[in-house]
Amino acid sequence: MTLTEGSRPGRGVVAADHVSLRRNNLSVVLRHVREMGSRSRARIAADTGLNKATVSSLVAELVERGLLREGLAESERGALGRPGQLVELDGSAVCGVGAEINVDYLAVTALDLSGETVIERRVPLDVAHLDPSTTLDQLAKLILHAVAAVDVRGGQTAGVTLAVPGLVQSATGSLKLAPNLGWAEVPVVESMRERLGDPAYPLRVDNEANLAALAAYAEMQIGPEDKIQDLVLLTGAVGVGGGMVTGGHLLRGGHGFSGEVGHMPVAPAGGTCGCGRTGCWETVVGLTALLQKATEPDDPVRDPSLDVEQRLAEITRRAEAGEARTLKALAEVGEWLGIGGAILVNILNPDVLVLGGYFAVLGPWLKEPLESAIADRVIAPEGGGCRVVQSDLGFTAAVRGGAQISLDQVFLDPTLVGRAATGMAQ
Template structure:
């Protein structure tokens, strides 16, 4: 990274100075995010920037509403001359994430500190609706989230849409979402039109990728957890996967990675939403579990019922020892381990994270899953991979989307205008 005292590049003049200043603002802001509240002197020592430069950068970041003055350093037990700490300011800038899934829509706004400002999920039978109707309803949820940010004098840095399918993030288009029945939908253009061409950017990404980023952030909060490389498996009607390696999301050569639900693991299995036979999600998706555990007229299959209510009923039956439910969970857990073993053999993550409905029903899925991985992974002790349950539930993708929107600010703090009045513009 460029810092003062290093050559900023081959060019000269004002443009180089502006670029260097922007980079150094990012260095300081990202350092405070990673390391926590710091005095100006300590930031200078840890980043290699000189003290005068850090003082100037901090002052600008405070004006932009990204940092704020904290308590005196001596109050935290630091010896020597006390310094004024600076910390992330979570009051002004927020990112919004929104999700389209088979049977629900969701939205969340996070502030710069990662705290939830607003969060909502509504059941909706998306697979049987025209895309325009779904996008209309999602736009209403986004507008409400942006309004909630504005009510606290906040500024929306961006909106990131999460969808379960093949996404071209660079063009803002959804190429194919088999479980939604959507193809070639310019979701970013459609959403921007519904939101009235907002000043903030609108992006789209695969929901499993965004959920993986949120799960990675969740694990990094635990100082005792070694999680440089994680694989998230998220389950609903479909199944997706996201891999974070060394803190970076693996998207693949064309950005289409993560469609693990379509690995052919059961050649004699059922027909998948993609039209192929025996995809992994046909044996581990929520539909597969419900087909094994319930009768066709069971109310728990009603797609208009919120997914958490449906899972609460499955949990109740499992806790009551219902034999059919327990057999279904054991079967799904074993198939989850069969596919998971393939991923562990190929990618060797430190941690395999269960998200979505897999996390909710983890107490019954985890043991057969781990047994299957241990039996099928060639490396000793399952390749050292641990299986953990995410605590984010069905909020992972929207929180990951909000994080993506905020990450742009961390990489370029000048995207947020100076606010010397103390009120977001």
């Protein structure tokens, strides 16, 4: 740090330390209210170990930034003793945006700091047969639409995170390889920044299964039961991806390329994968594999221009009606899902194996063979304690995870949000 002329040695360092300390304390209070719910200032002070005067000052600033708001008095909730004014999480004017590129659709979601959905859109698009430039043009329009929705409510966009199904280098903002898209060496963040007009908010890119796993992990933290710390999420569409959380942290691997479970070679005699190899797991459990088994080539549910949820709704209808070919296809896919799932449980021993994407939608037919395979193939007693659950997030998991990554930065550093939630830098 360069000292200003006439300043005493160490004075700037002390000032910087004070700023860092206050930033940290703002984060402590904001995260505490998020985790514990509405609290009086006195209760926050007691819980965090900060003194009451400091908490009052921190809460006032967080209210001014639009991150907390005044709630009910404790007496109105039946508390004993001298009533105190409760404060609760606000953040309605601070939003994170998640955007996703997948084989047959684009999607975008904006969430505010309390997790409420501001806008959510998904559009069918045959991305696999389009060049990256055309796809990114379309995605930029969706992102701009979401940011405009945040602006309309007088809000601030904390950041945009792009989810893509492939090998991603988040630090450089580049996509190394996405076999099912036919993309390689695409500077996603740089290209999107140009299309968005070099915005002030940060742009990030990450693997869609990683982001879906983060969303699933957050989903598991809601409720009174013990919090899950270790999970594997399997998300299925045309491709198959996996996201792993261990000890509450995303497992990325040494170079950030973990989670490509769809390319485990489980079926050597199987078909050719989009990656060019033979027998990858996704060739027997991906949505394309299911549709090939369950339908004729000219069946409308194979049309990628039809929204994926509409296609799955038709498969569900046929299964519920007892259509033999559909049920047979689901049984075969479920068996293969169990084979690969058991491998992952043997290696990682998660608390839960979460079914996302199309696996969750068709969970009533896929879950039983998966659980059976875990019971039969996992060496640890009782499947190593792993249970199989279906995510309720559907095809929104990746975009919700992306939006949450941007919002997490605000919880870590509340000063990223301008005072009075104006979105202006300090």
